[in-house]
Amino acid sequence: MAASTEPASKAAPGRRARKGNTRARRDSRFGVTLVSPTFIVVMAMVILPVLWALVLSFQRIRLSGIRRLDVFGGEYTLRNYDLLLGSSDFLAAARTTLLYSVLGTAGAIGLGLIAALLVRSSFRGRGIVRGIMLLPYVAPVVAVTFIWQILLSPQLGFVNAIGTSFLGWDSPVPFLSQEKGDLGLLGVSVGVPTALLMVILFEAWKSFPFAFLFILARLQAAPPELEEAARVDGATPTQVFRHITLPQIAGVIALIAALRFIFTFNAFDDIYLLTGGGAGTEVLATQVYSFLNARNDVGASSAVAMFMAAVLAVFLFVYIRFFAGREEQT
Amino acid sequence: MSPPPQRKWSRYAVETKALKLLRPLGIAFFVLISLFPFYYMVLLSMREISEVIESPGSILIGIGDISFDAYDRVLRSVSDGGEGFVRFLINSALLASATVVLTLFVSILGAYAVARLQFFGRRQIHFLFLSVYLFPPILLAIPLFVAFSKLGLRGQLPVLVIVYVAQTLPICVYMLRNYFETVPKSLEEAAEMDGASRLGIIRRVTLPLALPAIAATSLFVFMIAWNEFLFALLFLVEERDNWTVSLGVSQLKNIETPATTLMAGSVILTVPIIVIFLFAERLMTEGLTRGAEKG
Numbered sequence: 001m002a003a004s005t006e007p008a009s010k011a012a013p014g015r016r017a018r019k020g021n022t023r024a025r026r027d028s029r030f031g032v033t034l035v036s037p038t039f040i041v042v043m044a045m046v047i048l049p050v051l052w053a054l055v056l057s058f059q060r061i062r063l064s065g066i067r068r069l070d071v072f073g074g075e076y077t078l079r080n081y082d083l084l085l086g087s088s089d090f091l092a093a094a095r096t097t098l099l100y101s102v103l104g105t106a107g108a109i110g111l112g113l114i115a116a117l118l119v120r121s122s123f124r125g126r127g128i129v130r131g132i133m134l135l136p137y138v139a140p141v142v143a144v145t146f147i148w149q150i151l152l153s154p155q156l157g158f159v160n161a162i163g164t165s166f167l168g169w170d171s172p173v174p175f176l177s178q179e180k181g182d183l184g185l186l187g188v189s190v191g192v193p194t195a196l197l198m199v200i201l202f203e204a205w206k207s208f209p210f211a212f213l214f215i216l217a218r219l220q221a222a223p224p225e226l227e228e229a230a231r232v233d234g235a236t237p238t239q240v241f242r243h244i245t246l247p248q249i250a251g252v253i254a255l256i257a258a259l260r261f262i263f264t265f266n267a268f269d270d271i272y273l274l275t276g277g278g279a280g281t282e283v284l285a286t287q288v289y290s291f292l293n294a295r296n297d298v299g300a301s302s303a304v305a306m307f308m309a310a311v312l313a314v315f316l317f318v319y320i321r322f323f324a325g326r327e328e329q330t
Numbered sequence: 331m332s333p334p335p336q337r338k339w340s341r342y343a344v345e346t347k348a349l350k351l352l353r354p355l356g357i358a359f360f361v362l363i364s365l366f367p368f369y370y371m372v373l374l375s376m377r378e379i380s381e382v383i384e385s386p387g388s389i390l391i392g393i394g395d396i397s398f399d400a401y402d403r404v405l406r407s408v409s410d411g412g413e414g415f416v417r418f419l420i421n422s423a424l425l426a427s428a429t430v431v432l433t434l435f436v437s438i439l440g441a442y443a444v445a446r447l448q449f450f451g452r453r454q455i456h457f458l459f460l461s462v463y464l465f466p467p468i469l470l471a472i473p474l475f476v477a478f479s480k481l482g483l484r485g486q487l488p489v490l491v492i493v494y495v496a497q498t499l500p501i502c503v504y505m506l507r508n509y510f511e512t513v514p515k516s517l518e519e520a521a522e523m524d525g526a527s528r529l530g531i532i533r534r535v536t537l538p539l540a541l542p543a544i545a546a547t548s549l550f551v552f553m554i555a556w557n558e559f560l561f562a563l564l565f566l567v568e569e570r571d572n573w574t575v576s577l578g579v580s581q582l583k584n585i586e587t588p589a590t591t592l593m594a595g596s597v598i599l600t601v602p603i604i605v606i607f608l609f610a611e612r613l614m615t616e617g618l619t620r621g622a623e624k625g
Contacts, residue, residue, distance in 0.1 A: 024448065030528055031449025038440035038499055039458065045496030046462050049473040056473065111360075118356045129357060131611050133364050138607050140557040142576045143596035147367045150374065150589050158370060161387030205363065217619035236345045259463075266466035269559045273580065288468045298476060305469035312464050 050309070057081070057302035063292070080303035090287065090304065097265060097283040097308075100200055105260040107204025109253060112211025117241075119212075120219050130216075137209035145273035148202055152176055179280040195279035199271050203264055211256050218252040219245070258319050262312060284308050368600070375400050375593035382589060400594035404582075413591075415598060417571065418578040425487055425574060426555035429494040430548045437499055438544070441506035442532055446518075459500035467497070471564050478565065485569035493561050498551045505550070505617045509543035510536060546617040549610050553603055575599045 058076045084090045115133055119126060136144065151158050154172035163169040173181065173194065181194035222245075230240050268285035271277060277286035284304055291301035373389065374382060376396045406412020444452060474493060478484040513536055521531045537544070562577045573581070579595040607614075 027447045028449040031443040031447030031452065034439040034443035034447070035449065035451075035455060037436045038503060039455070041436060041492070041496050041499060042458050042462060045474070045493060046465065046470060047458070049470045049477075050461070050465050052473040052477075053469055056476070061476075114356065115360050118353055118360065129361055131608070132361055134607070134611065134615070135364050135368060135604070138553060138603060139368070140559075140576055140579075140596075140599050140603060142557075142559055142579045143371070143600045144367065146579065146583070146592055146596050147371045150593065151367065151370060153589075156382050156386040156589060158386060158389070161385075165387060209364075213615055214619055217615075234342065236342045237349055238345055262463060266468070268466075268468050273559070285466060285468045288466075288472070292472060292475070298472060302469075302472050305466060305472060308466050309464070309469055312466075316460075316464060 053302045054306060056298055057306045059299050061298040063296035063298055080299045083300060084303055084307070089282070093282045093284050093287045093304075094307075096196065096281065097285075100196070100203070100271075100281075100283055101261050101264040103200045104203030104207070104264045105257055107200060108207035108260055109211045109257060111204055111208035112213075112256075113215055113249075113253070115208060115212040116215040116219055119216060133212060134209045136206050141206075141269045142273060144206060145202070145270060148198075148274065149176060152198065176275050177279050193280050195275055195281050199274055199281050202270060202274060203267070206270070207260060207264070210260065211253075214252055214256050215249055218249050222248050254323050258316075258323070261315070265308070265312060265315075371593050371596055371600070374590055375597045377590060379588040379590045400588075400590040401598070403591055404594045404598060413578065413582065413595070414570075415575065415578055415595065418573050418575045419598070421487065421572055422556055422574040422576070425490060425494070426552045428488075428491045429498065429555040430551045432491060433495045433498050433502055433551050434544065434548060436495065437502035437506055437547070438532075438537070440499070441503045441510055442536065444503060445507045445510035446515075459503065462497065462500045467560055471560060474561075475564050484565050485572055487566075487572055490561060490565055493565075494551075494555045494558060497558075498554050502547050502551060505547050506540065506543055509540050509617070513539050542613060543617055546610065546613040549606050550614055550617075553606060556603060 057080055058078070060075070060077060060079060119130055119133070150156065152160070152175040154160055154174045157172070157175075159175070160169070160172035164172060175198045176195050178194040181192055182189045183192045226248075227240050227244050230244050235243070266285060267283075268289060271281050271283055272286050272289065275281045277283070277290065284307070288301045288304045288308075291297050291304060370389065373391055376398065377391060378395070378397055378399075381395070402412070404413045404415045406414070407416065408414040440455075443449060444455060475484070478489055483489050517539070518531050518535055521535045526534065556574075557576060558574075559576045559580065562574045563580065566572050566574070566577055567581070575595075576599060579592070579599050582592050582595050
């Protein structure tokens, strides 16, 4: 990123032009000065670490060897990636991550959309209701995961207490530590990944306010005339929603979907705190942590993390290629 | 079945009636799922653990049964047999405040530049911000963990401040830039005519006008820093004296702690955030969604 001088500086015949020119150059220099602290911090704390992680992922490094570590020296090897691709744990975690991100995102957007439609037109106490619906998103993740853990606990959990005394469950369900459970529905028993389902539900619950907030803002900025006209023409509420409302909010939903997918894909806290990655809920982020912490293997954990970044880079490329252009037109 | 011409009308009537009925139910459902877990947390934190085990399904508590023992245990210092949360509260408050001050200082300058000045790399800077969100925090955590371990600085709070500043900068620049763009250019130009310098204009014209946005952004950063868990866990876990409240609560679980104590810790962790949020909800959500309204 070498700063080449502006081509405009060559041609400056008139006095006015020269004056405007120095002004532009002064602005440019000032702009660079103002933005440089931001640039330096992001560079030092994000870009350089990412590059270094890339280097680490090609090295054999254990945590115990950190103090003697020679930053760029040492041998380079493909061992870490080799190990991963042959590991069934890694492939399972990759699958779980994808499932968790897609379903968690879909759940959050579904709930958020319904909530936004419900709260859209005004009623008494609407401001308070809106504020309450944002709570799951703003509350500390450590606190809400523990509340869920206790609500779902087999011994003293509220959900199991209700289930066993009112809903006729035979025994308490260990929601967060059961890998496979049977769900009896209309006499048919279906096998379900209980714990994974719970962390997906948690993700949908915690993040629906995010979707809700943005969809609501978009809905309230939309002109009401279109929907009124459709209603006058005899369109039913679902028809109005399908043909008038939905096209107007499709852009913001696509944007939220992309953001939520990235955030959920990267999320570590929720699953680490809810299940510790056990009972079939190990995702890539928790695997990175356990490689680093339990196995002390910096190289392997970097390789998993680089894989995550690569997946997201591909995702972002596809998104920008196919969606971003369309948004600008609408 | 009614004949076709009436069916269209009846679909309209059925849908309208159903929605009229379902809407309050839906709103009640969302209020319930959003509020109940927090109510349950407060309730549990004030009950005796023996009662909770006996009747986990009860969601009411008599005034006489309220007990603050769990809070007492959480807040008392370690030397008095407690968990020492007062210390963690101070750490969290210092950490979050320092993050706010530093992030604001850096992001105000950056946001002003992006909003107002034509400079080399202005368009490219967004890719830099994007990278903060694209790369998993856990990916950044590995090299930062290694680097700060090597330097022997890992357990220090100021190190965490820098990490948090980097994590919150992009959203701050984004929020502030949106606001700076709404400040009329003519005001700044008038000040320039009067001979004010660029920095003087920022300080005396732009900043006072952007005060609501700056307040909203500060609270936002404070919340993010207060709630943060991953970096606190990785960097501080071995230095109990430097623990944040989030980390403190998460570590309560490792030792055999009754659920009531866990919930008391969670309440202490959550209350400051809820207070800030109640106080400034409008301010914050408007700053965040300003860009979204256009589509």
